[in-house]
Amino acid sequence: MIVFEDVAKRYAGGYSALAGVSFEIRHGELVVLSGHSGAGKSTLLKLIPVIERPSAGRVLINGQDVSHLPPAAIPYLRRNLGLVLQENRLLFDRSVFDNVMLPLVITGHPPGDAAKRAAAALERVGLDGRGKEMPAGLSGGEQQRVAIARAIVNRPSILIADEPTAHLDPAYAADIALLFRSFNDAGVTVLVSTHDAGLFAASRPRRLVLAKGLLAEDSSTAGHPAAEASA
Ligand SMILES: Nc1ncnc2c1ncn2[C@@H]1O[C@H](COP(=O)(O)OP(=O)(O)OP(=O)(O)O)[C@@H](O)[C@H]1O
Numbered sequence: 001m002i003v004f005e006d007v008a009k010r011y012a013g014g015y016s017a018l019a020g021v022s023f024e025i026r027h028g029e030l031v032v033l034s035g036h037s038g039a040g041k042s043t044l045l046k047l048i049p050v051i052e053r054p055s056a057g058r059v060l061i062n063g064q065d066v067s068h069l070p071p072a073a074i075p076y077l078r079r080n081l082g083l084v085l086q087e088n089r090l091l092f093d094r095s096v097f098d099n100v101m102l103p104l105v106i107t108g109h110p111p112g113d114a115a116k117r118a119a120a121a122l123e124r125v126g127l128d129g130r131g132k133e134m135p136a137g138l139s140g141g142e143q144q145r146v147a148i149a150r151a152i153v154n155r156p157s158i159l160i161a162d163e164p165t166a167h168l169d170p171a172y173a174a175d176i177a178l179l180f181r182s183f184n185d186a187g188v189t190v191l192v193s194t195h196d197a198g199l200f201a202a203s204r205p206r207r208l209v210l211a212k213g214l215l216a217e218d219s220s221t222a223g224h225p226a227a228e229a230s231a
Pocket residue numbers: 011012013015016017035036037038039040041042043044
């Protein structure tokens with residue numbers, strides 16, 4: 001469960017990236033976040049794993065208010081989140097397998113089990129047998145699959161992805177969209193930002209649209225004024 005209560009984010013220098021954003025994402029939902037460049041999508045997503053903190057309002061993850069979470073508690077929060085973020089690039093001097101293993105190695109997971117989980121994650125994204133390769137030898141779409149395998153290797157209940165199909169050919173982008181759908185079908189809560197909401201349309205996701213830092217549209221309340229009023 002992800003809850004935003006009247007969340008604002010003002011960056012140093014005074015720029016207001018989000019203002020009064022409220023919504024609730026229930027377990028098992030597939031949510032597509034869209035909006036123009038600079039609308040605040042990345043900022044909103046970064047508040048969930050506490051890469052950024054809100055200037056006002058509250059963010060709750062599975063009932064826990066993470067807005068003022070002490071730094072020492074952040075790794076525990078992130079263990080339950082799968083993150084495919086712009087800044088989490090692959091390590092190009094490590095193999096595909098080592099990239100996927102990384103979150104488990106960092107958290108001191110037993111090596112044997114970590115290797116099994118990494119192999120299962122690679123299989124899940126259609127890259128079984130490719131673990132020994134180096135990322136530079138993979139296509140953009142395959143590299144993105146490695147990043148997704150790394151995000152799910154901890155078997156998170158929530159998967160968050162920031163523009164995972166950016167810079168991909170349309171066919172690769174459609175494959176990645178289907179992959180997120182399959183995770184959601186398996187019960188994972190998925191929140192994904194994209195410039196191309198049409199990519200996910202076949203999955204009939206809930207749509208959140210940001211415009212200049214405001215929540216301009218929430219398809220779960222659209223056409224239901226009563227729900228909107230009580231939200
Ligand atoms: N660390 C930062 N410091 C100052 N301003 C920032 C910072 N990060 C983002 N901003 C500003 O906040 C606004 C929202 O940015 P954000 O990256 O959240 O938008 P976005 O919708 O993800 O855009 P895009 O689709 O281009 O990635 C932008 O005007 C951006 O310049």
